[in-house]
Amino acid sequence: MNSTSSTESRFEQRKIDAVTVYFGARGGKYPDGNSLWVEGREESLIIDPALGMVARKDRLPHVDRVLNSHCHEDHIAGNHLFSNVPWHLHEADLPGIQSIENMMAIYGFEAGVREAFEKVVVDRFHYVPKPDALSFRDGDVFELGGARVRVIHSPGHTRGHSFFFIEPDEVLYLGDVDLSSFGPYYGDAWSDLEDFERTLELAREIPARHYATFHHIGVIDDRGTFIERIDRFAAVIRSREGRLLEYLSQPRSLAEIAEHRFVYRQGDDIAYADPVEIRSMGQHIERLVGSGRVDEVEPGRYRAVA
Numbered sequence: 564m565n566s567t568s569s570t571e572s573r574f575e576q577r578k579i580d581a582v583t584v585y586f587g588a589r590g591g592k593y594p595d596g597n598s599l600w601v602e603g604r605e606e607s608l609i610i611d612p613a614l615g616m617v618a619r620k621d622r623l624p625h626v627d628r629v630l631n632s633h634c635h636e637d638h639i640a641g642n643h644l645f646s647n648v649p650w651h652l653h654e655a656d657l658p659g660i661q662s663i664e665n666m667m668a669i670y671g672f673e674a675g676v677r678e679a680f681e682k683v684v685v686d687r688f689h690y691v692p693k694p695d696a697l698s699f700r701d702g703d704v705f706e707l708g709g710a711r712v713r714v715i716h717s718p719g720h721t722r723g724h725s726f727f728f729i730e731p732d733e734v735l736y737l738g739d740v741d742l743s744s745f746g747p748y749y750g751d752a753w754s755d756l757e758d759f760e761r762t763l764e765l766a767r768e769i770p771a772r773h774y775a776t777f778h779h780i781g782v783i784d785d786r787g788t789f790i791e792r793i794d795r796f797a798a799v800i801r802s803r804e805g806r807l808l809e810y811l812s813q814p815r816s817l818a819e820i821a822e823h824r825f826v827y828r829q830g831d832d833i834a835y836a837d838p839v840e841i842r843s844m845g846q847h848i849e850r851l852v853g854s855g856r857v858d859e860v861e862p863g864r865y866r867a868v869a
């Protein structure tokens with residue numbers, strides 16, 4: 564056996580050789596998430612310290628560095644617990660941790676929504692800027708002594724979103740490529756639909772013994788299940804686009820598209836649903852117009868080409 568589980572529900576964790584997965588509340592459902600601690604002979608680091616680590620603040624593991632898969636509020640919520648060690652993010656997301664202004668630019672909300680969400684990021688997710696945070700790039704390796712963590716840049720969710728491949732245990736940490744039934748999230752200013760699609764193709768080709776995600780799924784231990792989950796996850800993008808094309812049998816504006824809901828469900832109580840729908844489905848519109856499948860029949864109104 565190379566893994567053990569703790570069943571104490573509030574502080575559930577699982578050890579896979581050098582890796583310990585600290586599960587967040589409710590299996591790491593937002594606003595919480597699952598954090599990974601990697602212990603080497605010389606150094607130990609924590610990946611994406613979440614609200615679940617704040618709940619464990621009286622029993623934290625030893626940490627020499629913090630790695631963030633990307634700069635989103637739920638992934639950095641526990642960074643402040645390790646304020647005296649270096650924090651590392653991909654160079655493309657690094658500005659977000661250096662100031663709250665940059666952090667808010669990642670989401671790209673308009674005035675009004677922006678101020679409300681900034682308060683959430685600071686008060687509920689304990690955002691603390693770190694101007695001297697450090698950057699990493701694709702292919703960088705953190706050698707911990709007997710264990711190492713390799714960066715795999717996987718943009719789309721944010722510009723700098725990165726996977727971490729942990730050896731020798733072969734744990735692939737997928738961050739917010741979370742394999743949930745919700746599907747891929749590309750609704751921020753710094754998100755990109757087509758980058759996300761390329762990232763999904765990349766992820767599918769990486770062999771590993773364990774696949775870990777920040778939310779929901781936790782850890783998958785066999786490749787067959789992983790392939791099934793990632794294919795279902797990727798299919799959500801095609802489903803959104805298919806439903807959009809159907810809806811565009813009549814000319815529609817982006818505001819109508821947002822109100823109809825393609826990312827969220829009708830009736831979901833999501834405070835920021837409109838801007839996320841507009842940003843997400845706007846990217847679908849853009850490429851459908853580009854490929855001639857949708858026409859802009861009058862300024863700001865779109866219809867599918869029959």
Ligand SMILES: [Zn+2]
Nearest residue numbers: 633635720739
């Ligand atoms: Zn995220």
